[in-house]
Amino acid sequence: MTIVDSSELYCELSSIPSFSDARFITSDSATTTGDGDTGASTIRVTSSVVDHLRNTRRSLVKHIITTSSGSFITPAQDASDAVSSFVSSTGSLVAVLRETQGQNGEEKRFVEVWKENSLQAIADVTKIHGSFYTDAAFSSSSFSPSESALCYTAEENSPETEENDKSFDKMRFRPLMGETYKERKRPGIFIMRWGEEIYQAKKSKFSSKDIPSRIILSTLVKKLAHPVLPGAPVFGQAVFKSDTVLYATGYEKTSDDRFLGLYACGNRPSGIWAITLPTDDYEAVDDKGVQTIKVVSMKKISPDDQACRSPRIVKDKMLVWLSMERGGPHLSCSRLDSFDFDTGHARTLVDTVAEPLVLPDSLSPGIGQDLFCGLFVDQLPMQPLLVLDGESYILTHATCTHYNALYLIALSDGTVRRLHLDDGGVEYSWSILCTDSFNRFVCRRSKSNAPGELFLGTLTSLKSSPTLKFLDKPKLSPKLERLLSDVSIDVIYNPDPNLKHVETIVLRSSVHAEGEGPKPCIFMPHGGPHGAYTIDFSSMYISFVLAGYTLALPNYTGSLGYGEKNVKALIGKCGTLDVKDCVDAVDLLVQKGYANRGKGSLFVYGGSHGGFLAGHLIGQHPSIFSAAVMSNPVTAAGDMIATTDIPDWCYAEFGQEYPPPVVKDADGSVQSKLALYATLQEASPIAHVNAVQAPVLLLIGEQDQRVPPSQGKNYYHALRQRKKIADMLYFPGNGHSLEQVESSRLAFEAAVYWFGKFK
Structure with missing residues (x-):
């Protein structure tokens, strides 16, 4: 497939509307039919869509009126000037x-x-x-x-000025x-x-x-x-x-x-x-x-030792919010805290989960074990309340292994229940958008080869499974429908029972020519390092698959969705343990026939900490990958301390204290910081730059505050000084995620071109 063809498919895929918000305008929860379906509801739905022609992202609003006999959807209206x-x-x-x-x-x-x-x-x-x-x-x-x-x-x-005509006050530094x-x-x-x-x-x-x-x-x-x-x-x-x-x-x-x-x-x-x-x-x-x-x-x-977010008031009786420990991993397992307005007492409803739990109670008996890996969720839904059998519950989603699942949390005692939805035996990733504060909710499901679909859910009792009514999904071209239907999703696990948290999501087209072996594989470690891949739909990932590649998305030690113990297991071991997990994952891909070794067979693509891992992989194991793409990568943690917006990351993730203590020698003089600097540099990809053999393409955002552009530029110059094959694209006005519409497209096109050169 040519670069032009790949770019056209990328544009079509990234232009698929994504459901970003939903709110009940009206909800007649008192009306319930015999089959568990409910009466009329009017739901305001907001979608986000990429407009490549105008080089912008647009917002669309529509209303869905649903009754027991069917649904009516109003035409979508452009609400781009309505920012919220x-x-x-x-x-x-x-x-x-x-x-x-x-x-x-x-x-x-x-x-x-x-x-x-x-x-x-x-x-x-x-x-x-x-x-x-x-x-x-x-x-x-x-x-x-x-x-x-x-x-x-x-x-x-x-x-403009302060008291006594301090005209210079407008220049005052405000962090x-x-x-x-x-x-x-x-x-x-x-x-x-x-x-x-x-x-x-x-x-x-x-x-x-x-x-x-x-x-x-x-x-x-x-x-x-x-x-x-x-x-x-x-x-x-x-x-x-x-x-x-x-x-x-x-x-x-x-x-x-x-x-x-x-x-x-x-x-x-x-x-x-x-x-x-x-x-x-x-x-x-x-x-x-x-x-x-x-x-x-x-x-x-809230307690002084907790980092808190996402306050929500439920039934004017209680405030709930998410919290986690201050310091340490930047993302980890949250707990759910509450404050009773009548008593003035705060308590923890759901505590941090160290390892995945098998829930003793389920809303769908007989389906199998119900795992709860902890509240790995960024924010609670704006409307999270459900009332069932006279009791109040919070409905939220959370990452559990390689997907997002829905959970009910009792406000009386914090009991957690997994909410199973009828998905026809196919595994989806689910997220909750809102509830009507009674017994209905709007949820979204997707999987790697299927864009998000919208459903209205109804729960009448804890003793019965929820009913689902389909509401809406994006309309795809027949060609795109056919291409997506040919994409398969597999999840492979490390066979070591002590590494059951190390898993890789594999996306590939099932269309093969007779006698054709595995397609070239792009190995793409995630950033963070405390992030996680799920089977949610991603236009970028599918674009690589439709461009002719198998895509491998590894969740290594430290990833979210397997309990807090797994998150903290990586602390102090960045550059060693995460690299080992990735190499083991590559070996397993080859062993199971998803990838081959040899020239033009394996590539690596990573951004941020994923770029950090890409740099380590091509430096510590130079014979594995034929080419690499690194987007705003961490390449020298010691050099990053003074210029990043998260200096604590450079210490905490590598097992160092932040802020660093002042250490004095016996004579009272302050010790040099060179030892700490050397430790961070040694744990970074720059320590292995001499061994790099793979051609490297760097994608750098000019306005990146997280990983300063100097990280990628210095690595580029280090490669060129050593006569390595290296190129770099510099994106003006872009931050860490290369978020502008044109920049995202160009980054994809450049990666496809780069890997294509070295097949």
Whole structure:
């Protein structure tokens, strides 16, 4: 297949809409038919789609109306200027955060509140703050219980001057959160109110001729201003408990006034805070500046030794959130904590799981063992509550070995149950998008050769299995349907009983010419190192398969989804144990006939820590791979300490203390740091660069804050100095993940071209 053909398939695959969010607008849970199906529901579904022509990602919104007799889907509407939207708890109101352009091309920002097709309130917030925060770590999307206010997160305006005309204050250094936040200003929580009180307060400030419309002037947007405390956190993920009480995640600085990089790092200093607002803040907007709400009180309710995130209020009785140990692995097994509003007591509902557990209870008896490997999940669903047999439960998904599974967690005692769904005997990976807070939920399933499909689930009792109703799936071309149907999915395990956590997902086309041996194999270790491959659909992975390669996705020691003990087993052994697991996985691929050895048979592709492993594999085992592609790789951990947004990673993953202690000699002089530097360099791919034989292509993002571009550039120059075959592509404006649409496509095309040269 030519590069052009591969690129066209990649564009078609990456343009498949992906279901990113769903919310119940209405749900008649009281109506239940005899077969377990339920009455009418209206579900607002958001999809994300890549637009290669415009070189951007677009957002599409549609509504699905489902009844016991069938479903109706409204045409998808382009909502690209709506950067975020969320629904009130009753489903009657929808908030839309919109970023658009004015007539002269200037940026404009609006907050809108809709009830069905009627605009209830709108506020122009262009001058009040900067862009909205919509990422999972900071985004706030909550209506107050009275549905007369909402909160969201946006960039605070930079101060122009401070007291006494300190004009230089606008140049003051203000630490941010590293990767993905380089161009972002400090986040702040903003509260918008509307209603008669606001209207009357504003009406008294203007003459009638100055009031263009009641709807415009009946809103008030204010920034939450909390007391300035030593080491005061930056807040996000705010949710209303009452009209005057918020709960939010507070991200804290380290002792050296640093915010450690937050992206893909759940172990950051952070806590859950209760924030009390004044009972009356309805005064009119002051045109001279942004109005603020002076916080009455703030109190952290989570333990100081835990890193916390994802607060969710359930039934106005309890707050739940995810937490994990501070420091150590950047991603690991979470626990589920709770806070009872009536008693004021906090407790742990689901603790950290050391090794996979076989659950004693199941919603589908007779299916077999129900594994629970721990809460390996980034965030809880925004609407996670289900009520069954009079008891309340949290419904979430979590990574379990090589797939995501659904779990019910009892709020009374933390009992965990695996929720089995009827998949026709085919293994899928499942995720939960939302519930109706009664007995229905919207979930998504996919597998490596099948894009995401949307289902409505209904649970009537713990004694019965859930029923599923198909809602929607993307429409594929007949050619793509045929190609995907020819892709097989296999999972192979290390035969050593002590290494049952080491597994490899193998994707390959089942179409073979007669007498044809295994196709060239791309071995692709994941990053992190505490990440995990699942059988979820990935357009990039399938694109490599359809370009004529077998793709091997290994989960080595330290991967998520096999308990906390497995995560910590890699600490201090990066560059040795993970490399050994990968080499063993390659041997097993060859032994089982998925790959051959020899020229043009095996290639390696890795990004971040996956690039670290790719560098080790071609350096420590130079005869295995015919070529390598390394995307923003860690190549010299010792050199990275001073320039990465996660300096703690360079210490913690290699078994070193962070921050490093000050060690003194007998005469009182401080010891040199050269020993530590040498340890980190020796554990890095740069230590083996002399032995590299495979041609290397480096893909480097200019704006990468996680793994600085110097890591890839220095490795490139080291290879060229030694007369090795090496090339490098440099992507302006891109960060660690080469996230821009064109950059992602070009990176794929370059990899296919590079491997094709050395077949």
